Amino acid sequence: MATIKDVARAAGVSTATVSRVLNDHPSVTAESRERVLAAVERLAYHPNAAARTLRSADVTTLGLVIGDVLNPFFTELARAVEDEARAHGYYVITGNADEDPRRQDEYLDILLEQRVAGLLLCPTDRVSPLVEEVVRRGRPIVLIDRSIDGLDLPVVRSDNATATRELVDHLVALGHRRIAIISGPTSLVTGRERLAAFRAALAAHGLEVADRDVRIGDFQTASGVAAMGELMERPDPPTAVFAADNLMALGALRWVRDRGLRPGSDIGLASFDDLPWFEFVDPPITAVRQQTEEMGRAAVRELIALLNGRPARSRTLPCQLVIRGSCGERQGAQ
């Protein structure tokens, strides 16, 4: 592969001049510039990113670790992060933790080694040695979707509690009294918060949640299938089930349909996190809609603030309850 030396030789200038042309340094004559660019073209020269990174301080890459590539929520988030980052002149390298704390730390490790300018992380666990290290060493980091207990880090996330309460109110208004939950892992704040809000909301209606009506999944599809089976294959199943994310809702739906049952009439079903196709299901799925795109964009903005020496603010974005037919008799407005 051609190096800067080859280009310099071909253009009859020094490597310093080549470097200046490539980095748009003003003090280069038009003629030098022209000859360098011609040589670059002719040799199909691509600067070596490793050498450049090693030498110069300004890094234009951000690192992003998402919870699960197969989850449309994180996909949409990643897309928003990329768009906002590019608008600010940054590129984004993405790693997929697959909801596995070890994988998360592996990618964090790689990103640290790649010397990214800053980190965006959707944490997959309560604690993580690597995250603590990042913090200890003062590397810029912003959390998305989930905070980490005991670490005072800027985080951009949804208001899980309010939306969950509204959803429970809706279910109770439809006549449901035995409502079960397929919760996310309690090691994650999103898991805990949605579960706590669920209990509190039911309590406000004088209802209690039996232990057997609380199933803990892992935010992935298979756990939704399994949990739904455990809830429904009992003599006294609940009349409605709240799945704490879209993939577990998909799993629950799969179980229901495989049994020939119909959501809405046979069993109420609601999801935290809305998806484009929820409206096409028979009946359409009631869901809590998050401001996913804005979450991604806001996180990038806060990270860039950090990179520029300004403080980052944590932000909590409101959600919206989208009432459709899957919890029973349709209500008026949504």
Add this chain to the structure above:
Amino acid sequence: MATIKDVARAAGVSTATVSRVLNDHPSVTAESRERVLAAVERLAYHPNAAARTLRSADVTTLGLVIGDVLNPFFTELARAVEDEARAHGYYVITGNADEDPRRQDEYLDILLEQRVAGLLLCPTDRVSPLVEEVVRRGRPIVLIDRSIDGLDLPVVRSDNATATRELVDHLVALGHRRIAIISGPTSLVTGRERLAAFRAALAAHGLEVADRDVRIGDFQTASGVAAMGELMERPDPPTAVFAADNLMALGALRWVRDRGLRPGSDIGLASFDDLPWFEFVDPPITAVRQQTEEMGRAAVRELIALLNGRPARSRTLPCQLVIRGSCGERQGAQ
């Protein structure tokens, strides 16, 4: 940040010894190893990937450029690529072209600068200066999903023609005679092939495709909505529509449902590329299922063959027609 020098000083050895410990070089005494590892731990030392890459030849990162992160097909592909790559000891850096040839080339450029060991590309256009350059310089590359005309590159893809023909046979058997297509861009081989196979299959039944029944989309949702509108808002709409990918099918479905129409009875609808939720729609969507995961895994295997100096083979994987209810009266087995 701590460097290898700091570690060497703290451990009372040379940087060479630190490097040897870190790279599992055998000739290091247990004592040296221990002291080095302790220092690494204490200083929270992370090797600088840039320096390491610059110095040593062995790169363990593969580059992947996908067509569109918001398309579940590419997401599943990316996940399979990552899994297979990790199984072989490689990490994957992913870039999202967003179906935009310029973005594709930008990411190719970044990946070239990052000196990835090899490239995996889902091309977004017929030609690309950067791809030609990659080829000219003999960098290992394997295409996925789409080939590029005029470039003899290994490619792992689906057998678009056979599956499309089976789908058309199904539609004709259900009584459809006016079948329209929402095709992908004809600059992409997947766009052209599915369109050509569609025409040929209809011709085999003595049917012709009118120009007005051919709409060209861009494989993204919005174009599916628009194309469906153009097809249906005419005095003589077709009786069935074939969308050439899942996102355009989603768009078409959105248009149909927004008009209060029902697929199957009001308008036949089929998709190239199956999705987990297609079975939950009312009625379930008939689709051509690709072996997406195997496509990703096979591509990684071929790339690794290339990296090891062996030749890569192109592969074409068969698809499966999954008949559900969205094209009209249900058939027997699927």
Add this chain to the structure above:
DNA sequence: CTGAAAGCGCTTACAG
């Protein structure tokens, strides 16, 4: 405006 030279943080023959 331009070049010679130092140096970023590693790895790896080369001696010993």
Add this chain to the structure above:
DNA sequence: CTGAAAGCGCTTACAG
């Protein structure tokens, strides 16, 4: 087994 030293490909003060 270990260390001194060269060098990977760049960028950037420092002179001129």
